[in-house]
């Protein structure tokens with residue numbers, strides 16, 4: 172296979188994945204004058220299942236690095252004020268984003284726009300199959316329209332999302348060592364929906380699923396469910412729809428469309444990031460970056476930019492890219508893992524909406540009910556054995572003011 176492959180020209184850096192982490196990384200490299208190619212296996216602009224609520228920090232990154240987001244890259248309603256947590260006791264907790272509403276992105280166009288703004292060369296419909304580190308360069312084998320192509324670059328960046336081929340290629344068998352989670356979103360026409368349309372709604376409810384959400388998009392209502400990879404999400408979804416009708420008066424027409432994806436949730440909770448080997452580094456969700464309630468765009472953008480800066484440094488001064496990247500990325504590790512750190516949640520306000528302030532707005536007895544509800548929501552997660560690891564990592568964070576790099580792959 173590889174021997175008959177056509178050869179493509181040599182690049183300083185090849186980035187696998189044409190999404191936000193790839194675009195942010197490419198922007199740093201192109202701005203510093205390095206030849207950069209992005210490989211994207213879908214035809215562009217490509218669809219991506221996502222709620223599209225970019226956090227204020229992610230929105231600022233887009234503005235500062237790529238400019239104002241064009242209208243076609245935003246869904247209706249254009250903005251989102253914040254998140255409402257709903258509990259089994261029927262208490263709810265609205266939390267507004269810091270600095271006001273943020274954008275509701277249409278990932279098909281926002282990602283393509285960011286990609287174009289980066290200035291990198293892009294080969295679409297080009298699926299990465301494998302990477303091989305040759306010591307002073309990396310050989311990349313990809314496939315486009317049935318034909319194999321070889322590329323060569325000084326460095327390669329895996330920015331190819333949760334189910335990363337780069338990670339699989341660098342760490343064979345890795346995918347069998349972590350739990351996988353399925354999420355699916357279902358699109359409905361609305362009959363009646365009393366939920367506040369200005370917010371993203373999330374149910375902290377153990378009987379509904381690990382990840383249950385709903386919000387308005389383009390006149391329709393999205394209902395999403397997430398669970399372990401072996402679960403029947405269609406059944407879960409039916410249950411959520413009945414629950415929403417019974418408890419919240421939400422009446423929806425039958426599902427018009429559904430779309431799902433598989434996710435590597437959990438790595439940021441327990442500080443088990445995957446950053447690559449030799450001349451290959453990993454960034455974005457492929458590396459494990461995912462903030463609370465699966466907000467992944469801001470950390471994809473920031474980690475991607477850091478990966479780009481580390482690569483510029485390695486190219487310019489002939490430094491070890493691994494040492495440089497691992498040093499530089501620790502700031503984003505702190506930001507992301509702090510979101511799950513119980514000490515930070517209680518004393519530090521690590522999110523972009525104030526959970527503790529929202530909790531304090533409730534009476535003492537309601538606060539107790541909410542804490543009980545959160546505890547019962549966390550119980551089914553016990554089988555992953557993350558609780559003790561989260562607490563140990565939180566203690567480390569206090570003692571050495573960092574999350575231990577020894578836990579990263």
Ligand SMILES: Cc1cc2nc3c(=O)[nH]c(=O)nc-3n(C[C@H](O)[C@H](O)[C@H](O)COP(=O)(O)OP(=O)(O)OC[C@H]3O[C@@H](n4cnc5c(N)ncnc54)[C@H](O)[C@@H]3O)c2cc1C
Pocket residue numbers: 187188189190191192193210211212213217219220221222223224225226297298299300330331332333334335336337354355356395432434454455456457460461465466467468469471
């Ligand atoms: C249902 C759902 C809702 C979400 N809602 C939100 C939200 O509201 N707000 C938020 O901030 N985050 C949300 N997220 C998370 C967010 O979408 C991701 O964390 C973020 O997009 C990660 O960015 P990335 O650049 O690391 O990877 P991705 O966005 O996953 O992009 C990876 C890219 O690599 C390409 N690719 C993959 N394999 C290959 C290959 N072998 N060869 C070439 N190309 C390849 C893919 O086509 C894709 O374009 C949601 C996720 C899901 C699943």
